[in-house]
Amino acid sequence: xxxxPAGGTAPVAVDLRGWGWRHxxxxxxxxxxxxLRLEPxxxxxLLGPSGAGKSTLLTALAGLLDASSGGEQEGTLTLDxxxxxxxxxxxxxxxxxxxxxxxxxxxxxxxxxxLENRGVPTEAIWQRVDEALHAVGFPxxxxxxxxxxxxxxxxxxxxxxxxxLRPGLLLLDEVTANLDPDGAALVRAALAVVLDATGAxxxxxxxxxxxxxxxxxxxxxxxxxxxxxxxxxPAEVFDQVGARLAARGVWVPGxxxxxxxRAPSTTGPAxxxxxxxxxxxxxxxxxxxxxxxxxxxxxxxxxxxGPNGAGKSTLxxxxxxxxxxxxxxxxxxPALDPPxxxxxxxxxxxxxxxxxxxxxxxxxxxQLVASTVRRELLxxxxxxxxxxxxxGQRADELLERLGLARLAAANPFTLSGGEKRRLxxxxxxxxxxxxxxxxxxxxxxxxxxxxALAGLLxxxxxGGCALLTVTHDEDLVDAIADRRVTLxxxxxxxxxx
Amino acid sequence: MSVLVPLAPDPDAALSRRNPVAKLTAAGIVxxxxxxxxxxxxxxxxxxxxxxxxxxxxVRLGTLLRRSxxxxxxxxxxxxxxxxxxxxGEVLVEIGPVDVTTxxxxxxxxxxxxxxxxTLPGIVVLAATDPMDLADALVxxxxxxxxxxxxxxxxxxxxxxxxxxxxxxGRARRARGLDAGWSPVGRxxxxxxxxxxxxxxxxxxxxRLAAAMDAxxxxxxxxxxxIARPQPMQPADWALVAGTxxxxxxAxxxxxxxxxxxxxxx
Amino acid sequence: xxxxxRTSHPTTGPDATASWRTVDxxxxxxxxxxxxxxxxxxxxxxxxxxxxxxxxxxxxxxLYGMWLVPAVLGALVVRKRGAALFTELVASLVSAxxxxxxxxxxxxxxxVEGAAAELVFALALYKSWxxxxxxxxxxxxxxxxxxxxxxxxxxxWAGDWQVVYAALVVASSTLLAGLGSxxxxxxxxxxxxxxxxxxxxxxxxx
Numbered sequence: 009x010x011x012x013p014a015g016g017t018a019p020v021a022v023d024l025r026g027w028g029w030r031h032x033x034x035x036x037x038x039x040x041x042x043x044l045r046l047e048p049x050x051x052x053x054l055l056g057p058s059g060a061g062k063s064t065l066l067t068a069l070a071g072l073l074d075a076s077s078g079g080e081q082e083g084t085l086t087l088d089x090x091x092x093x094x095x096x097x098x099x100x101x102x103x104x105x106x107x108x109x110x111x112x113x114x115x116x117x118x119x120x121x122x123l124e125n126r127g128v129p130t131e132a133i134w135q136r137v138d139e140a141l142h143a144v145g146f147p148x149x150x151x152x153x154x155x156x157x158x159x160x161x162x163x164x165x166x167x168x169x170x171x172x173l174r175p176g177l178l179l180l181d182e183v184t185a186n187l188d189p190d191g192a193a194l195v196r197a198a199l200a201v202v203l204d205a206t207g208a209x210x211x212x213x214x215x216x217x218x219x220x221x222x223x224x225x226x227x228x229x230x231x232x233x234x235x236x237x238x239x240x241x242p243a244e245v246f247d248q249v250g251a252r253l254a255a256r257g258v259w260v261p262g263x264x265x266x267x268x269x270r271a272p273s274t275t276g277p278a279x280x281x282x283x284x285x286x287x288x289x290x291x292x293x294x295x296x297x298x299x300x301x302x303x304x305x306x307x308x309x310x311x312x313x314g315p316n317g318a319g320k321s322t323l324x325x326x327x328x329x330x331x332x333x334x335x336x337x338x339x340x341x342p343a344l345d346p347p348x349x350x351x352x353x354x355x356x357x358x359x360x361x362x363x364x365x366x367x368x369x370x371x372x373x374x375q376l377v378a379s380t381v382r383r384e385l386l387x388x389x390x391x392x393x394x395x396x397x398x399x400g401q402r403a404d405e406l407l408e409r410l411g412l413a414r415l416a417a418a419n420p421f422t423l424s425g426g427e428k429r430r431l432x433x434x435x436x437x438x439x440x441x442x443x444x445x446x447x448x449x450x451x452x453x454x455x456x457x458x459x460a461l462a463g464l465l466x467x468x469x470x471g472g473c474a475l476l477t478v479t480h481d482e483d484l485v486d487a488i489a490d491r492r493v494t495l496x497x498x499x500x501x502x503x504x505x
Numbered sequence: 506m507s508v509l510v511p512l513a514p515d516p517d518a519a520l521s522r523r524n525p526v527a528k529l530t531a532a533g534i535v536x537x538x539x540x541x542x543x544x545x546x547x548x549x550x551x552x553x554x555x556x557x558x559x560x561x562x563x564v565r566l567g568t569l570l571r572r573s574x575x576x577x578x579x580x581x582x583x584x585x586x587x588x589x590x591x592x593x594g595e596v597l598v599e600i601g602p603v604d605v606t607t608x609x610x611x612x613x614x615x616x617x618x619x620x621x622x623x624t625l626p627g628i629v630v631l632a633a634t635d636p637m638d639l640a641d642a643l644v645x646x647x648x649x650x651x652x653x654x655x656x657x658x659x660x661x662x663x664x665x666x667x668x669x670x671x672x673x674x675g676r677a678r679r680a681r682g683l684d685a686g687w688s689p690v691g692r693x694x695x696x697x698x699x700x701x702x703x704x705x706x707x708x709x710x711x712x713r714l715a716a717a718m719d720a721x722x723x724x725x726x727x728x729x730x731x732i733a734r735p736q737p738m739q740p741a742d743w744a745l746v747a748g749t750x751x752x753x754x755x756a757x758x759x760x761x762x763x764x765x766x767x768x769x770x771x
Numbered sequence: 772x773x774x775x776x777r778t779s780h781p782t783t784g785p786d787a788t789a790s791w792r793t794v795d796x797x798x799x800x801x802x803x804x805x806x807x808x809x810x811x812x813x814x815x816x817x818x819x820x821x822x823x824x825x826x827x828x829x830x831x832x833x834l835y836g837m838w839l840v841p842a843v844l845g846a847l848v849v850r851k852r853g854a855a856l857f858t859e860l861v862a863s864l865v866s867a868x869x870x871x872x873x874x875x876x877x878x879x880x881x882x883v884e885g886a887a888a889e890l891v892f893a894l895a896l897y898k899s900w901x902x903x904x905x906x907x908x909x910x911x912x913x914x915x916x917x918x919x920x921x922x923x924x925x926x927x928w929a930g931d932w933q934v935v936y937a938a939l940v941v942a943s944s945t946l947l948a949g950l951g952s953x954x955x956x957x958x959x960x961x962x963x964x965x966x967x968x969x970x971x972x973x974x975x976x977x
Contacts, residue, residue, distance in 0.1 A: 074967070111721075127730065130731055371670075583925075656793065657857075664807070707801040708802070769926065
């Protein structure tokens with residue numbers, strides 16, 4: 009067994025034989041016939057297209073698949089020879105969204121939570137809390153309020169919470185997916201430290217493979233509804249099946265999805281102008297957005313970048329007329345054909361806004377208002393006053409174009425992440441607005457959806473829309489942006505990408 | 506987004522350091538007392554005692570009054586309702602079709618005093634108690650199952666997130682052209698739509714949070730959960746409860762001595 | 772080569788007498804928290820009118836049912852013993868925290884209203900989660916709330932006024948909290964978010 013640190017728990021051996029799982033209420037099996045063996049201390053990267061059951065496998069290894077939810081299991085899955093559900097304390101699962109996983113209001117209490125659950129004696133708790141916080145490089149003390157932490161800090165806190173429990177098996181489910189590049193780098197560094205220090209066995213799922221490929225010894229490719237398709241050292245696996253995986257949407261290093269670039273031509277007239285726009289929450293000690301000037305012109309794609317907390321989403325909402333600035337104003341230019349000239353956007357009626365500015369929110373579920381996918385696409389045009397026939401035609405057109413035709417009668421909430429994202433973009437453009445504002449459109453998407461979205465956004469820009477994209481995604485900026493605006497916490501500076 | 510700023514009392518004040526369940530018990534005693542005393546004298550005496558104890562709570566009276574205007578407005582409304590609706594006794598004033606009688610004035614005064622005496626401890630206790638301490642105290646002193654206390658505490662963490670969701674959903678609906686407009690029917694429809702969407706968000710977040718808690722060993726049967734932050738009952742806590750009971754007894758005694766005490770159905 | 776051992780459970784899920792899972796507790800509490808937000812949103816919507824409402828009780832009684840939705844909805848979603856009481860308690864706690872400025876007093880209401888709804892679900896032996904039970908629970912909660920109001924706010928009203936008030940509150944609750952909650956649960960189930968619960972699995976397999 010690889011070296012276990014003094015006082016820690018030894019790394020775990022994982023064994024799956026013919027293992028399969030079917031979720032309650034589903035016809036198809038998530039995974040079937042999985043044969044996999046991990047030696048103690050081995051680190052594995054799980055790959056596969058969306059829906060390949062990677063999260064399901066991690067949840068199963070953590071012993072958390074709930075048979076009482078109506079699911080069905082086949083074969084065996086053991087940690088050190090015992091079923092995973094019996095030895096949950098040997099595994100530690102860190103999930104994608106740290107904000108959703110915060111349990112307590114203060115950092116130290118959050119880490120102590122896991123220790124309390126496992127019955128660690130009171131005298132030993134706080135020492136282990138301090139050790140864990142130190143191990144992940146958490147920059148604050150025990151009393152730091154968790155709500156005020158940045159994404160990277162929250163994720164490191166989540167890692168500390170698991171590390172404190174000294175698991176022999178570390179399970180990492182897309183832990184950097186929701187983070188900005190700085191946060192992701194810090195978390196990755198913390199992971200490297202923790203993995204080396206504990207020598208634990210690890211199973212990692214990560215979209216952005218290049219972040220973690222140096223940390224793992226082995227890559228395993230999963231087949232949706234099936235078992236293990238490939239298994240070997242990462243370099244070999246990428247060589248042999250990299251192209252095929254990339255074609256199915258996996259982010260394989262060296263296989264970038266291509267989006268054709270149009271050479272930048274003269275941009276059209278200005279459509280919306282933000283004039284020293286600033287925003288401050290009531291009773292906040294600093295402005296969420298410092299006074300910023302930004303003009304959106306037809307046929308131009310602007311990428312809004314910057315660290316978290318710089319006010320990117322705030323500026324985007326102000327430009328979309330959905331947030332009233334506390335300083336400065338956002339006014340339409342004549343080319344936008346405003347109902348009343350010079351009336352600031354936040355004062356417009358929804359009916360007028362929807363035909364001129366389309367907004368795609370960070371969380372697609374916030375925008376869903378109807379009971380079927382097709383009806384979602386009818387809402388905007390109907391509100392704008394289109395006839396039923398015209399609206400229906402437009403809806404069918406969009407369904408085809410975005411590959412959602414077979415889902416027309418489904419409830420929008422039941423769609424997968426990528427499908428909901430495409431639907432939210434479709435609803436925003438259904439009324440053919442001239443300005444389109446999107447907030448993190450490529451968040452956590454697989455390569456296929458990414459390419460589809462990037463292509464769609466490029467088409468919008470080519471078609472004469474003014475496009476504003478708030479994003480951390482450098483690839484997206486490279487692919488479609490004509491101009492890049494970087495917000496810093498108190499000023500904005502502009503330049504080409 | 507506007508979330509009301511909490512009352513934030515002085516953390517070193519005597520009341521803040523008391524055990525949360527002691528505080529809860531004290532507030533409960535006052536509530537029960539007010540439930541059974543319908544006269545104006547009992548609450549009046551109790552209010553005097555409460556006001557005298559205010560300096561120990563760490564909440565400044567001025568701040569309290571400023572923050573309490575919705576409460577005072579609400580009580581004002583109830584007072585008006587009673588002035589209009591209660592009949593009996595001599596008519597004092599006639600305002601249009603409404604007769605305001607002496608009984609009405611007495612009743613309204615009694616209700617106002619009761620509500621004030623009743624809500625004041627509740628407000629102060631709420632402000633002076635940290636939710637985590639309350640959860641710990643409930644589990645350790647009142648044997649509330651940890652599952653419920655900490656499950657609810659964790660869900661409380663979702664409050665700022667769900668608040669933000671609520672506002673985002675409102676904005677998204679406007680972006681889709683679904684303005685509330687000014688008509689009550691329109692507003693109601695928009696409101697219902699928002700409620701539905703935020704419920705979906707709440708269930709989604711709840712399921713994810715529950716998974717995270719389980720991943721950290723929350724639901725394990727067979728393991729005795731330990732305590733990171735002990736919440737003992739100290740002599741001062743017992744003193745708080747006893748003192749509140751004594752204050753209530755005194756108020757009732759005074760009222761009985763003056764012959765004004767009125768229980769319900771009496 | 773491999774021996775297949777299947778462990779499967781019927782798709783109707785655990786019944787109400789089983790103990791609460793973490794997801795049951797947290798989602799019930801989350802529903803309570805969401806309604807705390809909703810109440811706050813409602814109050815901001817009608818802020819100016821609130822004191823007018825309080826002084827014209829029939830107006831307030833008309834919309835009273837909304838405050839009782841968490842009790843019925845929580846029970847219908849989670850389908851466990853004590854869900855009605857728990858959810859309503861959490862909703863009133865959040866309401867208190869968010870600053871209706873009435874403080875812990877609203878907790879007393881939450882306790883009694885939730886308990887009343889809980890009683891009806893208990894009388895149904897926690898086996899039925901259909902519309903009649905929902906309506907009954909809502910009516911009971913409304914009745915309890917009306918009693919509290921009459922005790923604290925309007926003790927000296929004439930008997931028949933008190934009855935009219937109580938009737939209005941009960942009617943509002945039955946409609947908004949009874950029928951409304953039942954419709955809400957069905958709509959929620961259609962979105963698929965209720966998959967971990969029995970209430971969500973009465974949909975057909977995907």
